[in-house]
Amino acid sequence: MYNKEMLESIKKVEAKRADNAVLEPRRMTADEKDTLLATYHPDYKQNEFAVLQIGANKGEKVPTELAALLQANSRIRPDSVDLEKVDYDVDVLVIGGGGAGSSAAIEAHNGGANVMIVTKLRIGDANTMMAEGGIQAADKPNDSPAVHYLDAFGGGHFAAKPELLYKLVSEAPDAIKWLSGLGVEFDKAPDGTMITTHGGGTSRKRMHAAKDYSGAEIMRTLRDEVLNRGIPVVDFTAAIELILDENGRAAGAVLMNMETRELLVARAKTVIIATGGAGRLHYQGFPTSNHYGATADGLVLGYRAGAKLLYADTLQYHPTGAAYPEQIFGALVTEKVRSLGAKLINCDGEAFMHPLETRDVAAASIIRECSDRGKGVHTDDGIGVWLDTPMIELKNGEGTIEKRIPAMLRMFAKYGIDIRKEPILVYPTLHYQNGGLDIRPDCMTTQVENLYVAGEAVGGIHGRNRLMGNSLLDIIVFGRDAGKAASAHYKDVTVGKLTLAHITRFAEEMKAAGISTDMVSPKLLPTYTHGNPNLTEKAF
Amino acid sequence: MENMVSIYLYGKKYEVPSNLTIMGAMEYAGYQLVRGCGCRNGFCGACATIYRIKGDRELKVCLACQTKVEDNMYIATLPFFPLVKEVYDIEKIKPTEQIMMQLYPEIYACIGCNACTKACTQGLNVMQYIAYAQRGEYEKCAEESFDCVMCGVCSSRCPAGISHPQVALLARRLNGKYLAPACGHLEDRVREIENGDFKELLEGLMQKPISEMKELYNNREIEK
Numbered sequence: 001m002y003n004k005e006m007l008e009s010i011k012k013v014e015a016k017r018a019d020n021a022v023l024e025p026r027r028m029t030a031d032e033k034d035t036l037l038a039t040y041h042p043d044y045k046q047n048e049f050a051v052l053q054i055g056a057n058k059g060e061k062v063p064t065e066l067a068a069l070l071q072a073n074s075r076i077r078p079d080s081v082d083l084e085k086v087d088y089d090v091d092v093l094v095i096g097g098g099g100a101g102s103s104a105a106i107e108a109h110n111g112g113a114n115v116m117i118v119t120k121l122r123i124g125d126a127n128t129m130m131a132e133g134g135i136q137a138a139d140k141p142n143d144s145p146a147v148h149y150l151d152a153f154g155g156g157h158f159a160a161k162p163e164l165l166y167k168l169v170s171e172a173p174d175a176i177k178w179l180s181g182l183g184v185e186f187d188k189a190p191d192g193t194m195i196t197t198h199g200g201g202t203s204r205k206r207m208h209a210a211k212d213y214s215g216a217e218i219m220r221t222l223r224d225e226v227l228n229r230g231i232p233v234v235d236f237t238a239a240i241e242l243i244l245d246e247n248g249r250a251a252g253a254v255l256m257n258m259e260t261r262e263l264l265v266a267r268a269k270t271v272i273i274a275t276g277g278a279g280r281l282h283y284q285g286f287p288t289s290n291h292y293g294a295t296a297d298g299l300v301l302g303y304r305a306g307a308k309l310l311y312a313d314t315l316q317y318h319p320t321g322a323a324y325p326e327q328i329f330g331a332l333v334t335e336k337v338r339s340l341g342a343k344l345i346n347c348d349g350e351a352f353m354h355p356l357e358t359r360d361v362a363a364a365s366i367i368r369e370c371s372d373r374g375k376g377v378h379t380d381d382g383i384g385v386w387l388d389t390p391m392i393e394l395k396n397g398e399g400t401i402e403k404r405i406p407a408m409l410r411m412f413a414k415y416g417i418d419i420r421k422e423p424i425l426v427y428p429t430l431h432y433q434n435g436g437l438d439i440r441p442d443c444m445t446t447q448v449e450n451l452y453v454a455g456e457a458v459g460g461i462h463g464r465n466r467l468m469g470n471s472l473l474d475i476i477v478f479g480r481d482a483g484k485a486a487s488a489h490y491k492d493v494t495v496g497k498l499t500l501a502h503i504t505r506f507a508e509e510m511k512a513a514g515i516s517t518d519m520v521s522p523k524l525l526p527t528y529t530h531g532n533p534n535l536t537e538k539a540f
Numbered sequence: 541m542e543n544m545v546s547i548y549l550y551g552k553k554y555e556v557p558s559n560l561t562i563m564g565a566m567e568y569a570g571y572q573l574v575r576g577c578g579c580r581n582g583f584c585g586a587c588a589t590i591y592r593i594k595g596d597r598e599l600k601v602c603l604a605c606q607t608k609v610e611d612n613m614y615i616a617t618l619p620f621f622p623l624v625k626e627v628y629d630i631e632k633i634k635p636t637e638q639i640m641m642q643l644y645p646e647i648y649a650c651i652g653c654n655a656c657t658k659a660c661t662q663g664l665n666v667m668q669y670i671a672y673a674q675r676g677e678y679e680k681c682a683e684e685s686f687d688c689v690m691c692g693v694c695s696s697r698c699p700a701g702i703s704h705p706q707v708a709l710l711a712r713r714l715n716g717k718y719l720a721p722a723c724g725h726l727e728d729r730v731r732e733i734e735n736g737d738f739k740e741l742l743e744g745l746m747q748k749p750i751s752e753m754k755e756l757y758n759n760r761e762i763e764k
């Protein structure tokens with residue numbers, strides 16, 4: 001249970017709870033935020049980044065762990081794969097069975113394409129399944145897509161590609177309507193009005209939710225729809241390289257059965273990368289909220305084939321990862337907990353910041369509290385600040401927690417912590433890949449023809465920081481659009497002779513740049529040994 | 541020195557630190573998981589697990605990523621269970637009692653043993669939501685089953701061969717699509733956008749220099 005230091009600190013939190021609950025902490029000024037980020041946000045730690053020596057982003061910096069994978073060896077020798085022996089031949093190949101991939105597949109199917117999904121684990125074993133808080137859409141009378149645009153553009157440090165953000169906000173209400181039409185249950189008032197809340201950085205309450213299982217509710221519905229349509233889903237099968245045709249256009253992928261390691265060839269007229277994020281690369285040693293397969297594979301596949309990355313140097317550290325108990329270290333405590341009224345409190349019981357600053361600002365502020373300010377609370381092997389969950393019911397009445405955030409209640413109850421009565425300890429966790437592959441508004445990559453990208457693997461929709469609720473939104477909006485675009489486009493595609501020459505070329509470039517490594521990529525899965533002294537961590 | 545406990549993975553004994561989850565303990569023992577591990581945080585249902593504590597008669601079930609090891613725990617994972625998933629066209633079916641009879645008639649063979657409820661890794665009242673489904677009370681079924689992660693343990697214990705998670709999913713989709721109240725402001729907004737009502741405003745924003753966008757952003761009014 002909570003140790004002595006924690007229990008003593010909790011007393012201070014309790015003593016000031018009533019005052020803190022009604023307090024509206026000041027929001028930081030733009031200058032204060034800039035200084036805070038530059039001093040404390042992990043993205044600004046120069047020694048944690050490496051400059052790419054080859055490829056489309058040569059000369060740009062990315063996290064060292066990602067650089068190592070982008071500039072690593074292929075898992076295959078190009079001459080060892082027989083591209084004449086085609087195992088799957090489709091119009092649209094979707095790589096990744098999360099929300100983006102499933103939406104893309106459904107729309108491609110609507111468009112009449114012969115579409116197939118390959119996915120590394122099972123369909124739905126994905127970050128999408130884990131999203132708790134909700135999905136944004138400007139559909140209330142006091143809101144508009146223009147306000148949504150401004151919130152997202154500013155929250156992303158004015159770096160989003162305007163034409164992508166335009167699509168995100170203006171197709172948002174239709175995305176919600178589409179999901180409702182598929183049977184996704186949203187929290188609604190008896191008259192059908194959506195129950196919406198704020199998220200960090202929103203200026204209107206536009207967060208739609210399905211309790212705190214928003215992503216699960218969306219994902220299980222999309223999965224069911226994929227299955228109802230008979231769209232083939234090849235699970236436990238990872239794409240390990242893209243295949244191009246002789247004209248340099250995407251034309252399929254080399255697949256690997258994750259259990260038997262058998263290699264298979266998929267030929268396709270169009271390919272959609274929907275492989276999601278990178279939390280399992282544990283940048284800078286951070287724990288992560290992400291699913292087991294979040295290893296940036298899509299970025300590696302695309303990069304080797306010549307695609308360009310955008311903002312791959314920006315990661316999102318979610319301010320509130322669980323810091324205690326250690327069994328759930330790094331697991332997400334949804335932002336909705338703050339939307340509902342819980343505040344961030346330091347060891348002395350002080351509400352040290354406004355709870356709904358953007359994520360990067362909130363994370364940096366917690367790191368400052370726990371480092372230079374010395375106001376963190378120590379666990380036996382870590383540190384964190386309080387998220388005072390009992391405030392929620394103080395403000396909204398008893399029963400609110402069970403009704404609105406049952407997953408959080410359950411997650412902590414398993415370890416004997418009743419979040420209705422006790423605060424929980426949090427610290428930033430690696431959460432989201434803001435950057436990714438660079439695309440045009442029709443989702444095709446800027447460099448490789450017939451290669452589309454959707455979801456967390458895309459860079460540029462959100463700029464350099466993403467607001468809560470805009471990612472579930474982007475996977476639906478751009479997932480659908482990628483599926484529509486690919487199924488409209490494949491009809492004009494004639495696939496030329498298949499080749500893996502780009503892999504050979506990439507290896508040669510590596511050699512010329514003097515890069516020599518044992519590492520292979522994509523990583524596919526992390527390896528954990530939890531400190532067993534008799535085991536050495538052997539990459540999957 | 542860490543506190544160690546003995547566990548039995550598929551019958552074989554390992555010594556592992558007592559603070560690990562079952563999933564962590566398997567990795568500590570040297571397993572590289574491929575199956576039986578998805579989200580690692582209680583949302584995907586990939587890691588259904590059955591265990592028995594030595595000397596105890598009762599079989600228990602859990603999610604391996606959400607449960608701490610205990611001394612003398614015999615562990616078997618259930619990474620896959622052959623649930624029945626019927627296909628249907630969501631646009632064509634109706635939220636009537638008939639649809640369950642047609643797609644999942646076995647729910648009417650429930651003998652009321654309540655093994656499903658006892659087996660639920662999420663602590664849901666599974667038998668109750670099946671009862672709601674039998675009566676065509678889809679809204680109640682949806683509410684009662686909402687936290688289901690579809691791990692399939694309930695079905696593994698069911699003498700009637702019911703695929704509870706799939707029944708519940710159908711009920712939720714019926715509820716979400718047909719029974720939940722329609723949302724007027726959403727319909728209105730979609731229509732306005734189709735009309736092009738916000739196009740000019742948005743295009744205006746897209747053209748603005750960053751300095752002006754910063755002004756607008758930093759001074760925007762925030763709803764209380």
Ligand SMILES: Cc1cc2nc3c(=O)[nH]c(=O)nc-3n(C[C@H](O)[C@H](O)[C@H](O)COP(=O)(O)OP(=O)(O)OC[C@H]3O[C@@H](n4cnc5c(N)ncnc54)[C@H](O)[C@@H]3O)c2cc1C
Pocket residue numbers: 095096097098099100101118119120121122123124125126127128129130131132133134135136214215237238239240274275276277289290291293294295297298332431432454455456457468469470471472473475522524
């Ligand atoms: C805990 C958590 C909470 C979140 N909460 C919210 C929220 O409240 N609101 C919000 O908007 N966003 C939220 N997000 C972010 C959002 O859920 C994700 O960014 C989004 O769902 C990503 O969807 P995706 O389809 O791009 O990727 P995913 O859903 O991760 O799917 C990617 C799929 O590709 C597979 N894959 C990976 N590599 C390969 C390969 N080489 N070959 C084949 N398949 C592969 C993966 O296994 C996975 O199935 C949250 C994320 C997490 C982790």
Ligand code: FES
Pocket residue numbers: 576577578579580581582583584585586587603604605606689
């Ligand atoms: S791994 Fe997803 S529920 Fe355990």
